[in-house]
Amino acid sequence: MQQKLQYRPLLGQHDIRVIRLLTPVDDPVHATGPVHCEIVHVALGEADVIANAGNATKGSNGTWPVSVDTAVDSQSKTSQPTGFNELFEKSLVERMTPLANLPVVPYFEGPSCLRESPPKVGDRTVTAWNPSQDEEASLPWRYTWGDFVALSYVWGDQSIRREIIVDGIPVSVTASLEGALRELRHHSRIQQGFLLWVDALCINQEDLDERSAQVAKMKDIYQAAWHVVIWLGPDENRSDLATLALRYMSLHSEDEDVLDKLYKHVEFYVVRLPFMQWKHAHTSLRIRKAVLNAIYHLLARPYWRRLWIIQEVVLGSRNSPVICGNSSILLKDIFNALRVMKADGDALGQYIIFAAKGSSKTHQRWNFVAEDTYGISEKLWERPIAITALKFFDLDLSALHNGVYDCLLVSREANATDERDRVYGILGLPQIANTIQLIPDYNRTAPETFILFSARLLASGNVNGLRLVNSPIPAIGTRYYKSTHFSRPRSPKLIHDHRVVHRGCEHGLPSWVICWSCPRNPAQPFLDRTRSLSLLALPPTTPRITDDNVLIVKGVVFDTITTLSACHATESDKSYPRSAPEPPKSAYGDRAATREALARTLTGDFESKSDNASDSENPDLDNPSLATAVMHPTIWDMGINGIDNNIFGLKDFYQRNRALQLFDGWTLDSLVRDLSRSADIGRRVKESARARPKILRVTMAHREALTQAMRALGWRRLVVTSTGFLGLVPAAAREGDVLAVVGGCDAPLLLRRVGGDGVGDGVEEKGVEIGKGRFQVIGEAYVHWVTGREIQERVEGGVCKVEDISIC
Structure with missing residues (x-):
């Protein structure tokens, strides 16, 4: 019988739990085998901050080493990641000509002792971090007890479990968390001594009162963390190719001809006579189909749809590391690359979907009846952009509604195990925290939580939540015959199998309440604010709610x-x-x-x-x-x-x-x-x-x-x-x-x-x-x-x- 992990209570106002992950530095046995860690109680109060921490401390340069090599471009004399040639289709001449050996320099400049050496488990070389070469050894930690990073990951399938050892006790966790801890123990910052905050282990999930209190503190925890480390999952579907391609697009994102670098333009004359000319021209994508397929599967990972990652990503650093298997990339690189994709979504974006799903699925992206269309629509790249855009949002208290509506939209489309977390999961966002004061309480029911949240939002003077009302969509015929005649297309005939697309809210809530339990209305929101109604000279009054919920x-x-x-x-x-x-x-x-x-x-x-x-x-x-x-x-x-x-x-x-x-x-x-x-x-x-x-x-x-x-x-x-x-x-x-x-x-x-x-x-x-x-x-x-x-x-x-x- 598995022994249950016993939690000591959190007594102080600023107390939290973190874990110390045992690495090969502690004992070479931890290079492989089960994950071992220890729970440590620490405090985030001002009294626990070292006085000179504002100067130089361990990690004060903000670098999390990324395990990618780069090469020096002979023309621009700048360092660029190697392997870019693997992204593009090769011409016959390129296939016959061996590539020159280029000098290799580190992709991410930082302390030499902290440059990532890809560990090896099985066929992978494991090189333990050497404390004697630590250039930051003489620097103090930020806190009297050290420093920590916060892990952002998706819990994954709860039925797929793995065992780790916590304080000597076997504990069952999700396979996603076990994989993240297994990979992180080989990263130099963890080997240097940074502790780790993980919600599944550092919060007693069975204690509803503690859970409510810790969820209310999550904003402070993620802001206090030295870095938020993003774990996308194990290496699958050539995620190494995907990170390489995203880094390439990020590197060239500021170039005016960034899209031209991704396409091959061919023009030639088939016939060229004085009185008759026939010119052929076509454009094709230079990126290999395997690379497009890898990008698709990286963006389609469940992580990007998880609710809690919104707050975790927004409160992290621009240089937050994103780890996927053995590959890693900076969050800002993903953001820059996806902006390039969005600028050419109807071409490059559809190439990516087509490479993974084929033409039949790609053409169904407007059909909300058959299935969830997230993976075959522009949401594939627009949602990560929306999340990271909230992070880069320049919060101005005088700005129109502070981006609250953007937060509501992103949360509305997220996946959450507990419906109440759709509200609690965004309370820590700066846009929401400056507008609404609400303490999470898991003793409330979901409808009570939704009503209270909407009431607080309205009391702040922000009425944009009314735009998210779940109104029904009438039935349509989903089986029909449609002529494909080229010269005169016909309207659908023989329509039958009528189905309701969206039933609207069925929970009996007032129409001014945002219902987070019902699926969102499939209509795309109007996002263009160039015609905002904020100029309307209405009396400065606050909406009020009567006793009968009007x-x-x-x-x-x-x-x-x-x-x-x-x-x-x-x-x-x-x-x-x-x-x-x-x-x-x-x-x-x-x-x-x-x-x-x-x-x-x-x-x-x-x-x-x-x-x-x-x-x-x-x-x-x-x-x-x-x-x-x-x-x-x-x-x-x-x-x-x-x-x-x-x-x-x-x-x-x-x-x-x-x-x-x-x-x-x-x-x-x-x-x-x-x-x-x-x-x-x-x-x-x-x-x-x-x-x-x-x-x-x-x-x-x-x-x-x-x-x-x-x-x-x-x-x-x-x-x-x-x-x-x-x-x-x-x-x-x-x-x-x-x-x-x-x-x-x-x-x-x-x-x-x-x-x-x-x-x-x-x-x-x-x-x-x-x-x-x-x-x-x-x-x-x-x-x-x-x-x-x-x-x-x-x-x-x-x-x-x-x-x-x-x-x-």
């Missing part, structure tokens, strides 16, 4: 929805799309301005680098703006192969909603095709005389426009308001739902009247007081015109008023 918040109800599109090409409810009985006039003016507004709405007014179009004669072909590119009729007819050749493309949205009457006299079809031009015979003749290709010349602007439109439209409805404005709203929207802006929220909200006595007097529109009564939040919305200035002008003009809005 939220009272200052805001403006400014419009009503009258026209709604179908949210999906195979939406089961055949009554969609729904046109208003009396379509309004376009509030944007003439057809050209309305088409521009439609394009901006379809992309959520995404700001693109392509928006600075050239002044060429044919901007649609040469360098189209995002708005111009997304309105090209060919995209709506046929899409772009490789991006929207599934059911979620613009062409499928168009087939379902082409007859939708958006405005008086204008349908979606007439605006997309710009049918007014058909009567302009002179223009048609003039254009036909130009040497314009009849097939769309696809540019990066077209691909970017289509991708942004698909992200903005996904699981949303295109709507027209009663005053003639276009917008995007959640799929749960109905006729009569109202649009409102509230103080402390950066996006308009879609509200639904549920009856009851309203606090405000409402605004009369066509004989109906649209601000009267209690409301339920349906979700965030986008309306093309709504900024703080326009809302303020409406209030000053008496069109609408600032009032108390009751949300239940």
Whole structure:
């Protein structure tokens, strides 16, 4: 029978437990075999800090040696990691020519005694750290008892267990933790004497009171640690190649031609005669498929989706080491490399997914019904970027809402064993800690925790949590026949097997409460803050919650929805799309301005680098703006192969909603095709005389426009308001739902009247007081015109008023 580990209580306010990991320096027997460690009680109080620790202490240079060799570039005279040639496809000449022997120098400059010597277990050489060569031997520790690092890792499958020895007692831990400790005992900083904090061993998980107290201290623990060491797991799927590739992209991330280094451009003339020329051009990726596959599996590891790593990564150092098997890399290198990938996500990112999953899976990235799409979508690189971006976030107390919404988004998509940890796991983030004061208590139920967290967030004046409401998504048909005829694509036929995509929150919580138990709504959030509503001059009041759990918040109800599109090409409810009985006039003016507004709405007014179009004669072909590119009729007819050749493309949205009457006299079809031009015979003749290709010349602007439109439209409805404005709203929207802006929220909200006595007097529109009564939040919305200035002008003009809005 296995003996149970006995914990001594933590008595002092600053007391924590750490472990001393036994290494080959203590005894050569620890180079292999079971992991041995000892639990040590230490304190993090000011009295335990050495007085001169602000000068030079062990590890004060901040370096954690990385076990990678580099070579000196003969041209730039700079040191670069060796092995980069392994990343790229070789030409025939390169394969026949042996590589020159280049001098090798350490990748990470630091004390010579601390340069990593890759240990060997089995076929791996183990070189123990030599204390006699310690250049920091004469330096003191930061604390009277020494110093420590904190481990960030994913617990992994709880059923797969390994045994380690703690204080002479065999203890069962997860295989992930055992692997991390087994690897760390060979690293020089641990051999130098740095202790280790690990949540699974240093917290008595069975004592709920201690667990609550220690979780509340985790912010202080990770900030006090000399380094946060990130353990991704054992060496699998050539993770050494992945770290090498990420380091290469990081090394060149500041180069203007960084992407050109990853691609091979080929151009040659097939035919070149005086009156006939045929030029062939194509671009291919130079990186080997094996490298792309390795990058994919590194980014797809469960670590990046674990909830607690958000706080652990953010509170660590920019030079935090990331260890994966025998390979290691700095966190800042991963961040720089992923930014390169994000800049070319529709090309480089999809190459990576395609290399590991193939074309069939890659094309399903918009299908939230079949399975979890994390591993086949842009989330693969966007989530690690979002986490590390929180770390590099320049916290400014005067900044708009301090990035709290970003923290909520990252936490919303994380995986946690205990639902309450979705709240407790982000309390230590600087953005949250400066906004909310909440002490973890595992004696509370999950619903009680969610209500308390939302109430505290609202009390701080930040109302952005209302944007994360879990509203349902109607059923769609998941089995259908779809013609793939090239010249005239057809809408899906024979649709059956109707399934509900998302049921919304089913826990009976008020709509102002963020429910962390339900799966997130699959619609992509509106992240562009260029049109923030913070300029709205609302009275400086704090939202309040009544005894019957009704939220009272200052805001403006400014419009009503009258026209709604179908949210999906195979939406089961055949009554969609729904046109208003009396379509309004376009509030944007003439057809050209309305088409521009439609394009901006379809992309959520995404700001693109392509928006600075050239002044060429044919901007649609040469360098189209995002708005111009997304309105090209060919995209709506046929899409772009490789991006929207599934059911979620613009062409499928168009087939379902082409007859939708958006405005008086204008349908979606007439605006997309710009049918007014058909009567302009002179223009048609003039254009036909130009040497314009009849097939769309696809540019990066077209691909970017289509991708942004698909992200903005996904699981949303295109709507027209009663005053003639276009917008995007959640799929749960109905006729009569109202649009409102509230103080402390950066996006308009879609509200639904549920009856009851309203606090405000409402605004009369066509004989109906649209601000009267209690409301339920349906979700965030986008309306093309709504900024703080326009809302303020409406209030000053008496069109609408600032009032108390009751949300239940």
